[in-house]
Amino acid sequence: MDPIAEAKRQWIAHGWADAADGMAAFSSVMRAQHIMYTRVDSVLKPLGLSYARLELLRLLSFTRDGALPMASASARLQVHPTSVTNVVDRLEKDGLVRRAAHPTDGRATLVVITDAGLALAEEATAALNEDVFSEPGIPADDLQRMTGILARFRRASGDFTDPAPHPDPL
Numbered sequence: 001m002d003p004i005a006e007a008k009r010q011w012i013a014h015g016w017a018d019a020a021d022g023m024a025a026f027s028s029v030m031r032a033q034h035i036m037y038t039r040v041d042s043v044l045k046p047l048g049l050s051y052a053r054l055e056l057l058r059l060l061s062f063t064r065d066g067a068l069p070m071a072s073a074s075a076r077l078q079v080h081p082t083s084v085t086n087v088v089d090r091l092e093k094d095g096l097v098r099r100a101a102h103p104t105d106g107r108a109t110l111v112v113i114t115d116a117g118l119a120l121a122e123e124a125t126a127a128l129n130e131d132v133f134s135e136p137g138i139p140a141d142d143l144q145r146m147t148g149i150l151a152r153f154r155r156a157s158g159d160f161t162d163p164a165p166h167p168d169p170l
Contacts, residue, residue: 004024004027004028004031005024007023007024008020008021008023008024011023011024029150036136037051039131039132040128043127043128043131043132044124044127044128047120047123047124047127048094048120049120052077052079052083052087053087053090053091053096054121054124054125054128055077056073056077056084056087056088056091056097056111057096057097057113057117057118057120057121057124058121058125059076059077060073060097060111060112060113060117061117061118061121061122066112066113066118067100067110067111067112068110068111069102069105069108069109069110069111070084070085070088070108070109070110070111071108073088073111084111088111091117095114095116095117096113096114096116096120097111097112097113097114097117098111098112098114099111099112100112
């Protein structure tokens, strides 16, 4: 039996029919997140990474020079600065990133990916792509619809805003 379907049935039976679909949707997303996280974790854990650590390494690897101010990393990853500091501390301890003084802003600290960090990010990404992302267990058409639905929800919840359109060239 699907426990979420049973919970929805109980919601309706207890007079909360107007909230039953919302409860079922939220419960389904939370359960799906747990299943997805477990799959990702099973690939990353043997490499000594968490998803948060890989996210930071990947973000740094996407920059032109492999470096970002800590505050920019926090904003782009949408996490509290303390969380970035904790991730950087662990990555630095493992020799995967290093801190550096910002060349023009004396108040800022850069986090810089090392060659070892870049190599591990590549290895982890290849493993995730092969073992999880290329076969996520959801048909491609459903993935696109699901991603669109979740993006609309995230936008409406203030998770991000659409960029301002560029003006037409003269």
